[in-house]
Amino acid sequence: MRKVGEYSSDFAAEIAKGALESAGIHAEVLNKDNPFPSGGMKIKWMAIELVVNDADYDEAVSILKASSKSE
Numbered sequence: 057m058r059k060v061g062e063y064s065s066d067f068a069a070e071i072a073k074g075a076l077e078s079a080g081i082h083a084e085v086l087n088k089d090n091p092f093p094s095g096g097m098k099i100k101w102m103a104i105e106l107v108v109n110d111a112d113y114d115e116a117v118s119i120l121k122a123s124s125k126s127e
Contacts, residue, residue, distance in 0.1 A: 057084070060116045062103040069104045075123045081112045 060076075063069040066088035076083040086105040108116040 057107040058110050058113045059105050059107050060113065061106040061120060063106065064104070066104055069106050072106050072120055072123070076106075076108065076112075076116050076119055079115070079119050081108055081116050081119070083108050083116070 060083075061069070061072055063072070066085065069085045069088065073083045073085055084107050086107060088104050
């Protein structure tokens with residue numbers, strides 16, 4: 057598994073996961089049950105991570121970049 061993103065909220069991570077899964081890429085959200093939400097601050101050890109299979113990494117990054125540009 058390879059990390060394609062870090063998020064300060066599980067909601068944002070789940071939105072990104074949905075974008076990947078709608079393109080047929082399996083993704084998992086890690087650390088979403090962290091008892092110390094970062095409140096929007098990017099704190100490395102608290103980050104909610106989005107990971108995909110190694111083989112899907114390049115396509116996943118492209119999809120997430122395209123989706124962030126359309127927001």
